[in-house]
Amino acid sequence: MSHASPKTVAVSTEPGALAYYLLEFETPDAIRSAARRVNEAGWTRWDTHTPYPIHGLDATMGVRPTVLPVIVFVCGCLGALTGLALQWWANASDPANFKFIPTFLQGYHFLISGKPYFSLPANIPVIFELTILFSAFGAVFGMLGLNFLPDLYNALFNSRRFARVTDDRFFISLDARDPRFDERKTREFAETLGAAVVEDVRHSPWTAPPQWMVHVGVVASIVALVPLALIARSWTAKSPLPRFHIVQDMDNQERYKAQMENPIFADGRATRLPAEGTVAIGELYEDTHYWYGLVDGKPAETMPERVELNEALMERGRKLFDINCSACHGYDGAAYGAIRVRADAIGNVLAVRSFYERSVMEKSVGHLFNTITNGFQTMPAYGHRVSTEDRWAIVAYVRALQRSRSASVDDLTTEERARLR
Amino acid sequence: MAHSASIEASNIDFRGHAPRLVTAARMLGLIGLVLTAIVGVAAISMGDGHARESIWRAYVANLCYFTAIGLGGLIFVLIQHATRAGWSVSVRRLAESTAGALPTMAMLAIPIVVVMLLSLPGIEEVYPWLKSGYDRSNAAYLNKPFFAIRMVVFFGIWIWLANFFVNSSVLQDQTGDVRLTSRMESRCYPGILLYALTSTFFVIDMLMSMNPHWYSTIFGVYYFSISFVNNVSVMALMIFFLHRAGFMRNVVSNEHLHDVGKLVFAFTVFWAYIGFSQYMLIWYASLPEETFWFMARQSGPWLYLSILLILGGFFIPFLGLISRHPKRRAAALAVGAAWVLVVHWFDILWLALPRANPEAGAVTISGTTLVFDLVLSLTAMIGIGGIFASAVLQRLGSASLVPTRDPRLNEALAFHNF
Incomplete structure (x- = not known):
């Protein structure tokens, strides 16, 4: 139930400055009628906080329908087009026409089941998947963005009373950044709304992290760059050594391979010859x-x-x-x-x-x-x-x-x- | 309770209006069947060699179409009990009424079985496995007596299921016994299993066996998607017309309409998903014994129908119903639902009418045969549809429009989409 407005008002966020008036209610009916009055008063930066969804509270608050569906739809369309373009580029574009593009980014004609390089039925599953993927990204990140999340600090959590919002209390927060906010008048207004309690919520003082934590952080950040630097270096460096073989499985074993030297035998060969006169099964061509x-x-x-x-x-x-x-x-x-x-x-x-x-x-x-x-x-x-x-x-x-x-x-x-x- | 009051205020008694509509629908149905017979006789006497075949194909197609709606109603009711759904209680009786038409569909299926048992002319062209000289490799399954037995079993199971769920629900209106709900909830799971098997084999027998050597393992699911989307579309239309006539106003709100609309939308997408899955596998493998079925539907006049299905069955309803606004307006949703129903009628024709031959792929038919195919399908639609509608309306008029004493009715009335 985010109710943010893009309009910003210069408000002090100094420690101890007033951030919200927090109104506590004991019943859903009480918060509903209070919310109606806040909405009628023309407030834009305020919100309700309830332990469970209350049907119709959005309408009472005057929350406009979200634009999220439009974002999801546009992302879905983009996903579909990306899927189509990706497959056209990867399999159907003619590299000869795109010589200015690095080879490793060029497409490659790959004949699959004798189908045309660009054939829609084969492309649809990928288009479908990317449509879903992009839609999901649009939905999740769009929702986070519209709600200004992640939000690492909110002054509301400075109120001990507010903890009961996940249990049995209903709250309205009136944001000090609202253009209508006035320390005295808003307080008077809040007191007429039938709240059980009206609390001042103030910004907490900024406490710097301890000095040792800063040092550890700086060192850790630099150390974290080392592997990346090594990877970047070996990417461009030339080396006569074979590639790193990270997962060994049983690829390299200590044993003699055919044609290798082996000092154990008199002739020095690892490969042994069959005994004189040996004929393999099915290879006697006497007739x-x-x-x-x-x-x-x-x-x-x-x-x-x-x-x-x-x-x-x-x-x-x-x-x-x-x-x-x-x-x-x-x-x-x-x-x-x-x-x-x-x-x-x-x-x-x-x-x-x-x-x-x-x-x-x-x-x-x-x-x-x-x-x-x-x-x-x-x-x-x-x-x-x-x-x-x-x-x-x-x-x-x-x-x-x-x-x-x-x-x-x-x-x-x-x-x-x-x-x- | 506030909710009970809103039920009282809402007109949920359709009993007074039903008989007139039932008679009208039944008359329409009889006219349709008579017209089918007249057009059929005219086609035969005009010397159209395929006329008899056309009659049976048109009849089977429409039988499958309206049975699909009834089956959709049945599975809708079963799913609501399986999920113990709250929201759907206020619209459940609409689905119960289409499921309640299944006994009538059983009566309408009898002619096809009789025609098959008597080997009347033309039926062998529709079901080639009836021919005496036909390759008998699947004769153990596709033979007349077993076909007839299966039809009896399928319709028997459906009638039994539909009667149990509809009658229990109606009985609860009088007794208010919560145990009826518990009993329905415990029986719906085997019911869903039975439904899945019978519906799948029904359409395999009725439509897929028109090409005995062609097979698609997803065919039953395709028919299921048609039946589900058809049924929810019929429910959306019912809500529209009942609202307009002043019924169920407070019981079925925009919230319920929205959910019905979501189901229409979701199942048009599901239908497209299944239809494309079927197509893509056959297209990719490109095996002649499978592709001929699609070749027949990509050549001649059927190509246009195929394109219409892609556009009209998926793209238009997808774009039309994706927004929440049309789903929350009864008139807009009714237009979408009607469109979906028309498209899926053509969808069933697309399954039943094109003649395909494993050797030749498409079988070209003359223009006259095509015209007779379509005209006969239309008259058969009026005939079977009229009788189906009369059965549905009779069910609607035999009890209140809402299960008034269902334990979840209050939850349904308070239902609200987020």
């Missing part, structure tokens, strides 16, 4: 036919025994061919895949071999396997991304494609030949 497509060091002419030719394998081969190979070689292997077609269209040269060229037709399966595994000229290697079994499936499928273009009458059964006639 060169299967793993490398080589028989006695030459490309294999036949499929390895471990690969069983059947419909499932061919189907797997077709699927993987369509995924990995068709982009260049085409679905039919005639070397007109989408990339090749596009390269031709824009005048680039992309050398893709058709499977139906004689030279390719004559290659052994081991050779084809090796080409798929390690690549050839512009063709990249697929050994690391298609498993061995699957590469053989592709080989089988490529062979089937080639076979489909070179069938002769002899390949048909008698029945089929009969149908052709």
Whole structure:
């Protein structure tokens, strides 16, 4: 129930000067009628103090509606705009247009989930949060500001009687700074208001803090600047040392890392070599036919025994061919895949071999396997991304494609030949 | 007591006025239903292939809309008991009257269940899971008998809850028994739980199952937000009209109006919050099996409706009701409340009318179908709304407008906003 007015009147705040007349009432009804009279008398700097809210007392006092809602609304709008601008700046502004701004303050294009850099739905949660945050700041700090808080000294607390305001007494304080205040007339007015007691509240004398406290304060203030100065210095200073590692967790441990020196062992290496002839699980590549497509060091002419030719394998081969190979070689292997077609269209040269060229037709399966595994000229290697079994499936499928273009009458059964006639 | 005197001075007996209004509303409702039938038959005979579907969609939409108001009344009453609220005693009977219309809404839900059980033409287009060849992966839940059973359970629970709370409150007018209040307070908690489950599954069944493979876990909350804001808006309108006719003047002060207005304001924001939460997750994940539902509402004529919802459902009421002044003036609040009710009627149409297809996204409909959709929705609104209004008015006229012997009535009369 602050009732302050911006108008200031030069009033002594010297120790012992009159600060307030404090009127004590015993019932809410008594304070209500007194408050009405103070308001009617045109007072602006005065207040009521009650142990609990009394409905309607604001109206009786003539307190105008607070402007706080407007402050909160404006702060909320500012928060919304800040949220929007912040996200635009951080993610959607083009740094090239803002070269005059230091790099560490510039925005940075960051693609999230394939959304546009500036996309409203993604921004709304942040806008929402900042609206709330700014509104809350506006409400709290606006309230404090409008009430002139924090207020470290108020003469009212010099009155012992006033302590009962949180218990069972009702008070009106008439401020000496009010333009209507007059030591004698106001006293007379106050006495007509039906108060149980009218008390003079005087300013207390200013007592300086003890000398030792001042010294300690000065020293403490200076010491408090030291860490800040150190931080400021290391911010700009150059150093060959690594950054401070404040939280260690288990980052730096006393142990040997790979490739370090270790005097314990004869060879001086921390890393130990596996015992002679060790083979890791799953890394025995003895069957060169299967793993490398080589028989006695030459490309294999036949499929390895471990690969069983059947419909499932061919189907797997077709699927993987369509995924990995068709982009260049085409679905039919005639070397007109989408990339090749596009390269031709824009005048680039992309050398893709058709499977139906004689030279390719004559290659052994081991050779084809090796080409798929390690690549050839512009063709990249697929050994690391298609498993061995699957590469053989592709080989089988490529062979089937080639076979489909070179069938002769002899390949048909008698029945089929009969149908052709 | 001064407060009792103000009740005496206030006219809280609506009994003499109700019957005339009830008859008028009921006539209006019947006219609306007959009009719906006439327009429906006209649309079918004009050869509009979607006409039958349009009729069912319009009916279901309005059924959900007015049931939402009744459910809002029920949850309002439950919350007041749960929080042992003092201020709301003077307006609680208004919410009790909308909750009291739920039995009537149960009667109006019967046609949909019957249409479904008889597989009348068009209903399969509204609820594709009724089709015999439809993917049966969720048939354990979405099937005719279980749907019918659920509707009986939902409305049964609501009628039971509404009857208990309304009848206890009315009984207290005669006996003044404080134990009735205690009993209502102890039963409201399981009641809120039952309400949350039934309301959620009701709208899942009625509206979300129109796209059986589309799901949004927040759909039930969205419907709850609509039902709450609709109910408090109806309460604000009731206060306006009752005040104008000279009722409840001293019982419902600007302070109560202010609180009702705060609830209207708060729940338009809540509605926007829920609606946006639903949208943002689907937009961000961008999964085709979810986005098609919004695609259908972002294309063709529905795009304009979507924009209208954003502006009219959030921005306009937000800016219009944010200040305390319109909330404390019955006429201004009534305008806001009416606006909110209209927007949320379109909101329910937005949920129920657009045809969406998981494969194709938006399903384009002809202009005639759209016109019939809207006209049928309007006539069905008059029909179902009229009957709903008659039920509410009948409740209003069956007891005093204020729970006269509620132990917290004095607290409500002395209520003052800070």
